[in-house]
Amino acid sequence: MTLDVLMSTSKLGIPIDGKLKRAVDALFRARSPDGVWRRTFTRSKTWDVEITSKALLTLDDYINELMRVRTLDLISKWLSSCIITRSCDQPWALGWAIRVLYENNLLNEKQLNEAINMLIGLQSNSGYWGIFEENLELTFDNLMNLLAIKDHEKSLMNEISRIANVKARIVSVINELYSDMVDYLKEDLVNLTKRNTVRETNVFRNAFIWAVERSLFRKQDPRPLIELFNNYTEEYKPKTLYDHAYTIARYVLDKVAEVSNRHVALGWLLRYFKLNLWRSAPLLVIEKAIAAFPNSNQKLCDTYMFALSIALNIPKEHIRKIPCPVDRNLIEILRKLGLITTPIMIAIKNYNKVRNEVQMLAKELFPNSPFKLYALSMIPRRWCRGPTPCVKPSRKGYNLCPFHDLCPYFKGDSIGVS
Numbered sequence: 001m002t003l004d005v006l007m008s009t010s011k012l013g014i015p016i017d018g019k020l021k022r023a024v025d026a027l028f029r030a031r032s033p034d035g036v037w038r039r040t041f042t043r044s045k046t047w048d049v050e051i052t053s054k055a056l057l058t059l060d061d062y063i064n065e066l067m068r069v070r071t072l073d074l075i076s077k078w079l080s081s082c083i084i085t086r087s088c089d090q091p092w093a094l095g096w097a098i099r100v101l102y103e104n105n106l107l108n109e110k111q112l113n114e115a116i117n118m119l120i121g122l123q124s125n126s127g128y129w130g131i132f133e134e135n136l137e138l139t140f141d142n143l144m145n146l147l148a149i150k151d152h153e154k155s156l157m158n159e160i161s162r163i164a165n166v167k168a169r170i171v172s173v174i175n176e177l178y179s180d181m182v183d184y185l186k187e188d189l190v191n192l193t194k195r196n197t198v199r200e201t202n203v204f205r206n207a208f209i210w211a212v213e214r215s216l217f218r219k220q221d222p223r224p225l226i227e228l229f230n231n232y233t234e235e236y237k238p239k240t241l242y243d244h245a246y247t248i249a250r251y252v253l254d255k256v257a258e259v260s261n262r263h264v265a266l267g268w269l270l271r272y273f274k275l276n277l278w279r280s281a282p283l284l285v286i287e288k289a290i291a292a293f294p295n296s297n298q299k300l301c302d303t304y305m306f307a308l309s310i311a312l313n314i315p316k317e318h319i320r321k322i323p324c325p326v327d328r329n330l331i332e333i334l335r336k337l338g339l340i341t342t343p344i345m346i347a348i349k350n351y352n353k354v355r356n357e358v359q360m361l362a363k364e365l366f367p368n369s370p371f372k373l374y375a376l377s378m379i380p381r382r383w384c385r386g387p388t389p390c391v392k393p394s395r396k397g398y399n400l401c402p403f404h405d406l407c408p409y410f411k412g413d414s415i416g417v418s
Contacts, residue, residue: 049078050093053100076106083114086343092138094119095145102149116146120159121341124360159338166337166406170376171365173402177375184378185210185310204244205233207307214327215300225293228256241312245282248289249273256293265291283314283321299325299351306371322371324362326355329377332384334358336409379403 038047053075056068063071079097082088098115101107107115119142128134129142188210208229212222232255236247249269257266269288272278278285283305290301302325308314309322324330331347331354334340340357347354362370383390383401390410392399404410 046089047074048093049075049090050096053093053096056100057096057103072101072104072106076101079115080111083111083118086118088118088122091122092135094122095142099145099148112149116149119146162406163338166339166403167365169403169406170373174366174372174375177378178372181375181378182310185307202233202237203311204238204308205230207311208304211300211304211307214325215297215303216295220295225295228293231255241282241308241314241318242278245278245285245289249278249285252289252292260292260294262292262294262296265296281318281321283308283318297351298355302326302355306374309371320368320370322369323355324358324371324373326351326358327377329380330358330374333376333379333403334361336384336407337403338408384409 052071056063056071056075075097079094079101082094088094094115098107098112098119102112123129123142124134128136129138209226212225216222216225232248232251236251238244238247249272252260253266253270253273260266265288269285269292272281272285272288286308287301287305290296290304291298293300302323305322306325309319314322326347328344328348331340331342331344335342335344339361340354342354342357358373359370362373366372379401383392390401390404390407392401401407401410
């Protein structure tokens, strides 16, 4: 707070004397002998990058030149480590570190671009910066620091404008993509009957098998899961969504609980069943029941719920509860468009991490039907791969990917498309 007051007064042109000079002296008394400021309210020996960067920006005239160079070198090494590892132990300090190094001409163009992209990547889909929640102060600080880097003010505004245009384009084309996906998935669900040689067609069984095939790791054997679910459909033969929620909860609590080690999911399912939530929140009950299956995971729950939205007529009051499943194709297109920051390899190993990021985006764009965002996974299948990426030859000429003019990976020159 003392540094913030001194920064404000210096911007207003108020000379630092009298009580303000006493504040400067107090700040220097709090500095460590090695030239950095450490955590004030904790016993941690970790040096505080934010306070140190702010102090260099505010108290530059009072700092010894040798100590200033040494401190800037420490900040520079910290920022380089963040860029290389793609992680940041003090993300709230990133904007201040970039600014102080920029103003001292210690960042080349490549480092500056990487640092700015990293800072922008920490911004939530709602526009705020924050570690665990939306933080207005941190948002103002980061925005002020980015705008202070005048060379990149134009590129920053262009990037913000591009992301806004990408989101608007998604909303405008999603219905056509979703319609194509529904036709494709309905055909795929019907073909499951032939591929798995079951005696009769059952939409719940087909939806579950389809979800299992797309959710388990390669080394996992899907047969035990499918056998458990087949036993359920043969014994209870559910017909409606509410019937399915009630019967699968009973089946899991009576039969699956004996072989499952998913005790947390079983506990929640028992509570929901006793509260009769299968009547008011059937999808919540179904999700917990699937989560209680042995070797189940969050991706299987999300994918099965999405498959149900294709196979059944879900009532409108429940449709917004269906999440957007996340697979490699969806991650690929969202990263290309700059809408998520989780790398593909990390997302494959840590589904929950990328899931949170994608669900926030899905709810922002489609609050009443967030699962529609999954239709974007059709883009990589149709456009991004093959001998002519971004362009699809047809009898009438060339069809361009609907995001070709907004995607930095557009490759139209290979066949003469401009």
